[in-house]
Ligand SMILES: Nc1ncnc2c1ncn2[C@@H]1O[C@H](COP(=O)(O)OP(=O)(O)OP(=O)(O)O)[C@@H](O)[C@H]1O
């Protein structure tokens with residue numbers, strides 16, 4: 001035991017050892033996936049390297065570059081040898097989409113402290129924004145223009161949807177900000193349902209959303225004439241937007257606005273008494289959080305080539321909230337991990353267990369009623385997870401930590417500033 | 432010159448009159464104490480000045496301009512900040528961040544500029560951190576920069592509240608029982624700090640305090656509230672010997688002092 005802990009300590013001390021060990025891990029798991037291309041476990045183990053990377057004691061920029069290389073090059077390359085290539089990339093795309101959404105909700109819930117139970121509405125708004133104009137749906141009510149728009153407009157629609165979703169965020173915010181706490185949760189829940197029901201019923205008197213039939217044959221995006229249709233291509237789009245979202249969140253978290261959000265969360269009265277406008281600050285959280293969802297909604301619509309209101313139920317809002325709570329409210333790395341865990345559980349682990357169980361039952365005659373298959377029991381499983389976390393790990397998988405400043409450097413700067421002040425003051429007196 | 436004027440200020444909560452027809456004139460750069468027994472309406476008075484409550488009637492004038500009807504954040508932007516009797520720090524933020532929030536209204540760093548990494552915005556944020564550090568140094572918290580505010584000891588939390596309030600560069604600073612829960616040594620430090628702030632920061636200070644030693648030592652003038660009414664006002668000496676005040680409030684204290 002002691003030799004083992006000594007071993008780990010030694011590794012933690014030396015950067016070289018860490019790098020060697022990490023690379024070994026990536027190579028071993030990468031080779032594992034290469035040799036066992038259809039093993040979900042091998043795929044997950046390779047992905048796990050990102051979490052290890054997060055905990056390594058290395059230069060931040062080096063970690064970012066390594067992480068991006070692994071996710072953008074290593075994982076897709078090795079997975080491409082597998083028959084399940086598209087499935088893996090589909091999971092990757094979904095993780096990217098939901099990470100961005102969870103980071104958006106984290107701004108509202110984690111930073112600004114406003115519980116939102118209808119967050120999926122903004123995802124729906126983004127998806128429909130693209131779906132309507134990239135199919136012939138728009139020609140049913142638009143007096144001008146030719147629809148569907150070309151796949152090249154996809155890229156513009158990512159930004160349009162961000163803005164439209166932000167506007168919906170503000171629309172939600174204005175009435176909602178009059179209420180607090182539990183009431184706020186109820187009102188946002190209602191908002192989510194209203195949007196869903198509206199989308200489901202806006203086929204008359206004017207047919208805007210095609211009602212419960214949904215919108216089909218959405219134009220796939222095109223990139224310099226190349227049509228994008230497969231999961232491995234959407235993976236890169238989702239990944240790029242995800243990186244953009246992380247950048248924005250990271251910058252905002254410690255900006256003036258980010259501090260205002262947290263101040264409002266910690267103590268509304270004190271925040272106002274320090275000159276922070278409550279309404280503006282909360283609306284900014286709703287708008288910016290919503291815009292991330294809106295962008296990913298476009299990706300979702302383009303990927304599915306079909307949207308209808310059933311993709312945007314209350315269950316989906318809850319799932320995004322579970323990601324935030326599971327990962328750690330207010331913690332950016334935590335929320336990303338939370339989103340990845342929930343998506344992988346839903347799409348890989350639970351389905352695998354279900355398949356395994358049904359194989360068991362057919363092979364050995366043990367019968368498990370299909371209603372009890374893990375795939376169908378998602379709600380129960382996530383419910384239990386939430387309760388366990390609420391009881392034993394309220395801070396989530398990776399608890400939020402405040403960024404620390406370099407006090408020695410601050411002290412030096414402060415002394416320097418005092419010196420220059422003194423100099424200019426005495427200089428002024430001399431002349 | 433008067434910086435703050437309060438005219439006929441009244442606040443009713445349902446049937447309860449928390450403050451009734453209060454008049455006050457506060458001289459620029461003075462230290463004024465508001466005293467009175469528990470429930471006299473002192474905190475309610477502060478809450479009205481800072482727009483946490485809207486007065487039922489009456490007016491509040493800062494440099495001749497009425498503050499009634501403004502939002503709390505506007506009052507802060509007009510130049511009045513405060514501390515709270517029941518400490519209200521941003522507990523999950525660091526000590527430094529608490530002060531940075533105090534500087535919020537004076538920072539010209541828009542979030543779009545932050546996203547674009549504009550160099551002058553970065554400079555603003557860097558300078559803000561240095562200034563925040565200076566403020567922490569000033570209130571004696573330079574060793575707790577990275578600590579979560581909620582983890583500070585009681586006296587340190589009170590000093591952080593003062594640091595946060597002066598970070599907003601107020602013209603008028605309201606302190607609600609700043610010495611509550613402090614030991615004599617801490618109280619002495621606080622007394623010096625309040626004196627020093629008046630001269631160094633060119634700020635007008637109004638404080639609510641139950642510690643009569645501190646009040647008598649520090650104040651230029653004192654207002655006494657009882658059951659929501661202003662029963663006396665004047666210099667410390669006059670208040671010390673005012674019969675009504677002794678009856679209402681100083682009774683016990685005067686005896687034990689004598
Ligand atoms: N929001 C409110 N709603 C109803 N009554 C209130 C409210 N705020 C204060 N009061 C009442 O107003 C009266 C004055 O309270 P206030 O807090 O101003 O007293 P105080 O002088 O600050 O007392 P202390 O020395 O105990 O802090 C009390 O009777 C209190 O119960």
Ligand SMILES: [Mg+2]
Nearest residue numbers: 473474475516
């Ligand atoms: Mg009080």
